[in-house]
Amino acid sequence: MLAQASPWYVHALQRTTAAPAGPLAVPERMEWTTRPGSGPNAEILGPDLRPKRVLELGCGPGHNAAHLATRYGAQVTAVDLVGLQIRRARSHYGRLNNLTFVVGHALHYLQASDERFDAVYSVFGAVGLVAPELLLPAIARHLTRGRTLAFSVPHPQRGGLHPTTDDRPRRDYVTLLDRTRLPIARWDFDAERWEKHLGHAGLWLSSAKEFHDARHGLWPTTLLITARKL
Numbered sequence: 001m002l003a004q005a006s007p008w009y010v011h012a013l014q015r016t017t018a019a020p021a022g023p024l025a026v027p028e029r030m031e032w033t034t035r036p037g038s039g040p041n042a043e044i045l046g047p048d049l050r051p052k053r054v055l056e057l058g059c060g061p062g063h064n065a066a067h068l069a070t071r072y073g074a075q076v077t078a079v080d081l082v083g084l085q086i087r088r089a090r091s092h093y094g095r096l097n098n099l100t101f102v103v104g105h106a107l108h109y110l111q112a113s114d115e116r117f118d119a120v121y122s123v124f125g126a127v128g129l130v131a132p133e134l135l136l137p138a139i140a141r142h143l144t145r146g147r148t149l150a151f152s153v154p155h156p157q158r159g160g161l162h163p164t165t166d167d168r169p170r171r172d173y174v175t176l177l178d179r180t181r182l183p184i185a186r187w188d189f190d191a192e193r194w195e196k197h198l199g200h201a202g203l204w205l206s207s208a209k210e211f212h213d214a215r216h217g218l219w220p221t222t223l224l225i226t227a228r229k230l
């Protein structure tokens, strides 16, 4: 039965078992990279988020969304494909009035809504896991002009890999806590290829930064991209 379940469902099941439900203190900072405490904070989403509407795609247990809602007072909507993750996120942070957790596929959520957002972000979430030629234009349609899309993805050269040389996804793996690896498709682009896809969607790449994590050797582990709606 589990062998046929979605890798993201099995991932959620293991994480939920390892980290029980219940209220949590809101994290002091946003984490964009594999190394907690490194990388930028929420300022890359734009100045003065206080009255702003923000959307997260692939929120998992909701730590970053809770940070934004609490420390910046933003109105945050956080979407995840897996109901178990959303249930866990609600148990941690459901008390926050300006934070809404939604179960859904990122693309379907965007296609079925006409809300506008001042910032959209994904931290190892839906961006890179959904065809960019569909997801990026869908995101752009919901962003106000001049506003930000920021996303971190596993670096395309992690562990000595080469970035993909075409626009197709390649096989990657979700690594579970018990070290089992379940196959998924990932669009594993370098910054140049992301820039091309962002441009086609009406988004301008404003920065691309890579981050290292000594626990994972010499290769960069995270690629963090910010773009603006033209």
Ligand SMILES: C[S@@+](CC[C@H](N)C(=O)[O-])C[C@H]1O[C@@H](n2cnc3c(N)ncnc32)[C@H](O)[C@@H]1O
Pocket: 008, 009, 057, 058, 059, 060, 061, 062, 079, 080, 081, 082, 085, 104, 105, 106, 107, 122, 123, 124, 125, 126, 129, 130
């Ligand atoms: C590696 S986890 C990252 C979770 C969270 N952003 C974090 O940093 O802890 C990836 C998350 O993306 C979710 N996800 C995968 N595909 C998705 C999709 N198409 N739409 C929405 N969420 C998705 C998974 O269920 C999982 O919770």
